[in-house]
Amino acid sequence: MKKRIICLTFILTLVCSSLAFASGYSRSITAYFSNIKVSLNGKTLNFSNEPFIYGGTVYVPLRDVSESLGVNVAWDDRNNTVYMHDDSSLGYTNSSSEIEMLKNQLKAKDAEIDRLKKDDDDDDDKDLxxxxxxxxxDYDRYTKGRETLKFKYDLSQRSNGDIKVKMTGDFxxxxxxxxxxxxxxxxxxxxDTVCDKIRDEFREDIEITVYDEDKDTCGEYEYDYSDRKLEKDYDEYED
Incomplete structure (x- = not known):
């Protein structure tokens, strides 16, 4: 194997050079050039400077190899530091197929969340x-007064979670x-009956409105779940 043996003097002017190194020195070395090729995944890489062998080690331009691997390189001449990072470390991806895959995964997650929400809403509706x-x-009659009152109950849930109760009487x-x-x-x-039963199923505030048979409002009450207390907003013929 024929090799071109060239004695090179690498003068690293680390004080006043264009790289503006903070400190350094110059050194003469003997490097071997032999038309070195580097293959990445079956593809031969092109270099801005020819690779060489020194001290039994092959040296190739760092930026050319890094960028071929999808790694970004930056030189900090103030701190004499080479910074390297790939796009994935910044939350990005270079592959359009990976982007599409992530989009599909997000769509699948959204669909799953929607399904779970629907199932949860369906369960709440069934419980209601x-x-x-x-x-x-069980509680269609009130018998603690001088006359028995009959009621029909209609329950619904507001968007904020509160339970709304309509009690319609036959009077x-x-x-x-x-x-x-x-x-x-x-x-x-x-x-003790309406609110307690609802509270056992739903941990929400409760609004109760009493209507007569003509849909006129007779009374309005609010039950605060956190305080476990019923408050009267309005009650026709309240003593």
């Missing part, structure tokens, strides 16, 4: 319907059936 049926079956708001009930015991009935 079951609870509504339970109230209509007129101005009738004795409503006016002769005992308001304090009626509030206990709402708190």
């Amino acid at each position: 319907e079951d609870l509504e049926d339970k109230l209509n079956d 007129d708001r101005t009738s004795s059936a409503w006016s002769r009930r005992e308001p304090s015991r009626f509030r206990d009935f709402i708190e």
Whole structure:
């Protein structure tokens, strides 16, 4: 094997050179040039400067090799430091196929989140319907007043999570059936039955509105879940 043996003098002017090194020295070395080739994944790399052998080690330009590997190189002449990083360290990717793959993964995640939300909403709707049926079956009558009041319950959930309850009675708001009930015991009935049942299923505040058969408002109440307390906003014929 024929080799060209060239004695090179690498003068590294580290004080006043164009690289403006902070400190350094010059040194004469003997390097061997032999038309060295470097192959990366079957592809021969091109170099800005020819590779050589010195001290049994092959030397190639760092920037050319790094950029072929997708690694960025920067020289800091103030600190005499070579900085290297690939795009993945910055949260980027060079491969369009990788970008497409990530997009598809995000779409799949979004679809899964939407499905889980829908399942959760469906479960909440079913729980709300079951609870509504339970109230209509077991608490359709108020018997603690002078007259029995019958109610139909309709439950819904607001966007903020609060549960809204409509209690529609079979009486007129101005009738004795409503006016002769005992308001304090009626509030206990709402708190101890309606609110407690809802609270067992949903940890949310509750809004209760009582309507008569003509859809006129008879009473409005709010149950604060955190305080476990029922407040009266409005009550027709309240003592």
